[in-house]
């Protein structure tokens with residue numbers, strides 16, 4: 820099975836594409852198109868992952884999950900946010916039940 824260290828390697832490649840020639844790079848092309856286009860791509864990949872989760876094969880869902888994570892990383896990079904900030908957020912939530920968290924939210 821895959822090694823999660825790939826996440827850091829992919830993020831480093833994404834960073835290295837900032838400002839580089841867009842002709843042969845999907846990432847550089849997206850950076851050139853800007854934040855809104857990158858965000859749109861994340862939304863599209865999210866929908867595709869959701870659809871694969873309902874009606875696709877395991878292989879299709881794995882592929883869509885990879886597309887989603889990859890494009891989410893491009894959005895984080897565009898905003899100058901390191902994935903480590905997301906890992907820290909998950910660590911901060913570790914052991915806190917989602918049900919308890921929801922119950923503790925202020926009433927609207």
Ligand SMILES: N=c1c2ncn([C@@H]3O[C@H](COP(=O)(O)OP(=O)(O)OP(=O)(O)O)[C@@H](O)[C@H]3O)c2ncn1[C@@H]1O[C@H](COP(=O)(O)O)[C@@H](O)[C@H]1O
Nearest residue numbers: 829832833836843844845846847848860863885886889890
């Ligand atoms: N992990 C990925 C990866 N996953 C998906 N994709 C590309 O993401 C695109 C998604 O397909 P779409 O049809 O949605 O994209 P599109 O045709 O550009 O669609 P629109 O923008 O027109 O909507 C495809 O071109 C995929 O090849 C990826 N492209 C690159 N990487 C990694 O990023 C590295 C750098 O890539 P480049 O910047 O292209 O050199 C690569 O070495 C890989 O490690």
